[in-house]
Amino acid sequence: METREFENVLSIGETSTVEFKRCSTKPKNDTYETVCSFANHMGGSIYLGVDDDGSVPGITSPDAALDIERNIANATQNPQLFSPATLVETERFNYHGKTVIRIWVPASSAVCRYKGQVYDRLADADVRINGDMQIAQMYLRKQNIYTEQRIYKGVSMDDLDADLLARVRTMAANRRPGHPWQKLDNKELLRSARLYMNDRGTGEKGITLAGVLLLGKDDVIADVLPTYKTDAVVRRVDKRRFDDRLVCRTNLVDAYTELSEFLRRALPDNFALNGDYAVSPRDIIIRELVSNSLIHREYLSPITAQITVTEKGIETSNASRPVFEGPINLKNFTPIPKNPIIADFFAQIGLADELGSGVHNLVHYTKIYSGGTPSLQDGLIFKAFVPLVRNNERRGNGEPDESSESETPSANGNFNQPAQAKQNKKNQELKATRKIETKSLAFSSVEDAAQFLLQKQGWANSTEVAELAGVNARTARRYFAKQIANGTLKAEGKSRGRRYVKTDPTEYVGSVQDVKDMIDAL
Numbered sequence: 131m132e133t134r135e136f137e138n139v140l141s142i143g144e145t146s147t148v149e150f151k152r153c154s155t156k157p158k159n160d161t162y163e164t165v166c167s168f169a170n171h172m173g174g175s176i177y178l179g180v181d182d183d184g185s186v187p188g189i190t191s192p193d194a195a196l197d198i199e200r201n202i203a204n205a206t207q208n209p210q211l212f213s214p215a216t217l218v219e220t221e222r223f224n225y226h227g228k229t230v231i232r233i234w235v236p237a238s239s240a241v242c243r244y245k246g247q248v249y250d251r252l253a254d255a256d257v258r259i260n261g262d263m264q265i266a267q268m269y270l271r272k273q274n275i276y277t278e279q280r281i282y283k284g285v286s287m288d289d290l291d292a293d294l295l296a297r298v299r300t301m302a303a304n305r306r307p308g309h310p311w312q313k314l315d316n317k318e319l320l321r322s323a324r325l326y327m328n329d330r331g332t333g334e335k336g337i338t339l340a341g342v343l344l345l346g347k348d349d350v351i352a353d354v355l356p357t358y359k360t361d362a363v364v365r366r367v368d369k370r371r372f373d374d375r376l377v378c379r380t381n382l383v384d385a386y387t388e389l390s391e392f393l394r395r396a397l398p399d400n401f402a403l404n405g406d407y408a409v410s411p412r413d414i415i416i417r418e419l420v421s422n423s424l425i426h427r428e429y430l431s432p433i434t435a436q437i438t439v440t441e442k443g444i445e446t447s448n449a450s451r452p453v454f455e456g457p458i459n460l461k462n463f464t465p466i467p468k469n470p471i472i473a474d475f476f477a478q479i480g481l482a483d484e485l486g487s488g489v490h491n492l493v494h495y496t497k498i499y500s501g502g503t504p505s506l507q508d509g510l511i512f513k514a515f516v517p518l519v520r521n522n523e524r525r526g527n528g529e530p531d532e533s534s535e536s537e538t539p540s541a542n543g544n545f546n547q548p549a550q551a552k553q554n555k556k557n558q559e560l561k562a563t564r565k566i567e568t569k570s571l572a573f574s575s576v577e578d579a580a581q582f583l584l585q586k587q588g589w590a591n592s593t594e595v596a597e598l599a600g601v602n603a604r605t606a607r608r609y610f611a612k613q614i615a616n617g618t619l620k621a622e623g624k625s626r627g628r629r630y631v632k633t634d635p636t637e638y639v640g641s642v643q644d645v646k647d648m649i650d651a652l
Contacts, residue, residue, distance in 0.1 A: 131223045131232060139177070140184040144254040146456070146509070147174035150182055153231070154190035156201045161233075163256045165206060166244035168235035169216050170268055171251035172452070176233040182604060188228025195222055195229055202233060213243045241268055253621050253628065255604075255611035277430045277451075278340040278469040281329055282354060285337045287316060289350040294383060295319065298345070301479035309478070320345075323478070324471045340471045343429060344382050351381065357432040360423065360448075362389055364396045364439045382424050382472065386481050389420045389437065396439045397518075402498045411499035415444075415516055418492045421482045422514065423448050426468040433511065443502075443517040450512035458506040460493050492516065573599050576609045584632060589622075591629040 144150055149164045151157070161176060168174040178198065179188040189195055199220045206216045221232040241248060248259040250268060259265055295316050302309040311319050320326035325341030328334075342354050351358060359379045363372040376392045378385045393416045401408045423435055423446045431449030438445045451468060467473050476482035483491070489506070492514075496504045502517030573579040579598035583590035592606035599606070610630050613619035619630045 131221060133225065136223070136225060136230070139175075140180070140186070143184055144182065146251050146253060147172055149174065149176045149254070149256075150180035150184070151176055151178050152181060152187070152190075153178035153198065155194045156198055157205075160256070162205060162211065162244050163249050164251075165216060165218060165233065165235050166212070166242050166247075167249040167251040167256040169238040169242040170249060171237065173235055173237040174251070176235065178231040178233065179229060182602075186225055186228050186230065188225070188230060192229040195231060198231060211245060213246070214238075214240055216242055241265070250615075252611040252614050253607070255607045257608070257611045257615050259615070261615070276469060276471070277428065278338060278343075278471050279327060280339045280430075281327060281334045281336040282339065282342060283334060283336045285342055285346070285350065285354070287337075289347060290316070290337070290341070290345045291347050291381065292316070294345055294381065298383065298479050301481075305478070305480035311478070323475055325475070338471070339429065340469065340475070344472065344475055346381055348380050352379065355429060357434070358429060360385060360389060360435045360437065362392050362437040362439075366439070366441050369440070382476075383479070383481070386420055386424060386476075389423075390416050393420070393437070393439065393444070397444075400499060409495075411495040414491055414495045415499060417481075418488045419444060419446050419514060419516065421476055422446070422488060425473045425476055425482060426450065426512065428468065442519060443500075443515055445516075446514045447511050450508060450510060452508045452510065452512070456507065456509070458489075458508055460489060460504070460506070575599060576601060576606055580606075580609065580613075580630075584630075589629045589631045 139148060142148070147168070149168075151161050151164070153161070157178065161178070164176055168176070179190075180186050189198065199222065202218060202220055205211050206218050209215060216238065217236065219234045221234065223230055223232070248265060248268070249256050250259050251257070259268070299309075299311050299319070302311045311322065314322060317326065320337065320341055323341075324338075325344065326335075326337050339354065342351055343358075346354070359377055362376040362378065364374040365372050367373050374392075374396065376388065378388050380388065390413075394413070397412050397416070399410055399412045402411055403409070419437070423437065426448075427435060428449040428451045433449040435448035436446065473482060482488065492504050496502055496516050500516075500518050502519060504514065504516045506515075507513045573582065576595055576599045579595045580590045582598070583594060590610075592603045592610060595609070596603045596606040610619060610621070613630070614621060617633060620633050621628055621630055623629055
């Protein structure tokens with residue numbers, strides 16, 4: 131491994147795909163727990179001979195490096211330890227006179243177990259998975275087909291909205307005069323749009339999940355996907371609950387209209403010139419966010435899709451089947467469709483453009499609308515954030531950093547900029563006060579320390595919790611990872627600046643029976 135490449139890894143720190151481990155004469159159990167969690171997640175690299183803080187003491191016994199590599203190969207192929215056997219590769223290299231071993235773990239096509247236990251990777255921690263919901267999510271990630279193609283033999287043409295079918299024909303013709311859908315009957319239209327399919331492997335024929343979502347009646351959609359909904363809220367004044375709310379459970383075509391109208395009511399409209407034509411950056415931003423939330427979603431997941439408007443910006447989140455995990459480079463990325471059939475249908479009726487163009491539109495018109503830059507992050511939960519404030523430095527989760535200068539749009543779309551120095555001074559005073567208040571405190575458990583910080587300041591991080599509870603940071607991170615898995619907390623920010631906040635108690639993620647039904651379907 132090149133020195134510069136390794137130093138870049140050290141500078142970033144531990145992530146969902148990078149883990150640092152001390153090592154003497156042989157790897158410990160927690161190393162193999164990480165191997166299992168990487169295999170079940172997105173794959174990754176384990177660096178033996180590196181501390182949590184990124185310092186490199188190296189392998190304690192360099193002469194044992196070959197034995198360590200043999201131990202890794204034997205353990206990962208031992209059926210009594212790993213089921214199924216896990217393929218890994220090792221690489222030994224020297225860094226400033228210290229021996230480091232890199233273990234590269236590819237993502238497994240099956241659910242992997244170490245000593246009979248399933249592990250998954252959440253943020254930078256390995257978490258033991260016992261709940262049905264988490265295991266169901268893991269099976270969804272490992273499917274090699276698009277779930278939108280699942281055939282529902284119990285759904286007939288009578289279960290589709292005939293008026294909506296007529297409307298989408300008109301929408302397609304308005305977008306492209308002479309569109310072939312105008313001459314097709316309803317069943318031919320479904321076949322043309324690949325909403326009625328013939329599974330060549332099983333011989334099954336019928337309307338697919340995509341067909342139900344796009345054209346199904348509301349009661350049929352509820353029967354097929356009981357947890358499906360999009361929850362849109364505005365939180366500007368009442369930040370604990372909401373100022374306005376829309377819970378949308380209808381077909382995707384009408385859902386696009388309802389969600390777009392909801393956001394238009396919540397956001398000021400500032401027109402701009404695009405050549406000789408006046409355009410609405412607000413409407414274009416709404417179009418891209420709403421269509422992305424509806425098109426690129428894993429619908430078999432019981433996790434509720436959300437759209438939240440605050441004074442800082444618009445954030446969307448929805449379940450995903452990621453190809454990779456982490457922030458998306460807006461300047462250099464390869465778009466990968468999560469639901470290509472739904473995406474193509476939206477393009478045919480004019481509710482979306484060609485794949486990839488939406489991100490460029492989002493970047494371009496966000497700069498016009500607020501002067502900011504949107505952020506996108508893929509993972510089990512896909513998140514998009516569009517700032518409504520100008521020239522902000524944003525935290526890793528895409529929200530504006532409260533320590534940076536900010537501007538809040540007024541009703542007429544104008545911006546008022548507070549003094550940067552005043553804001554920085556206020557933040558420094560708050561940080562000093564917090565340090566004094568917590569210096570003399572001590573807690574008997576990680577949970578008590580975390581709950582104290584969550585109640586006092588609304589968030590907590592592993593460093594402060596570890597100090598208050600008298601444990602190391604890794605123990606604190608394991609606690610937070612379990613809370614994320616349970617759905618009680620969620621993470622914000624990147625590895626080194628990550629903090630944890632409580633989830634919205636009104637979020638519904640599905641019952642245990644819903645998840646069991648999902649596993650049976652898989």
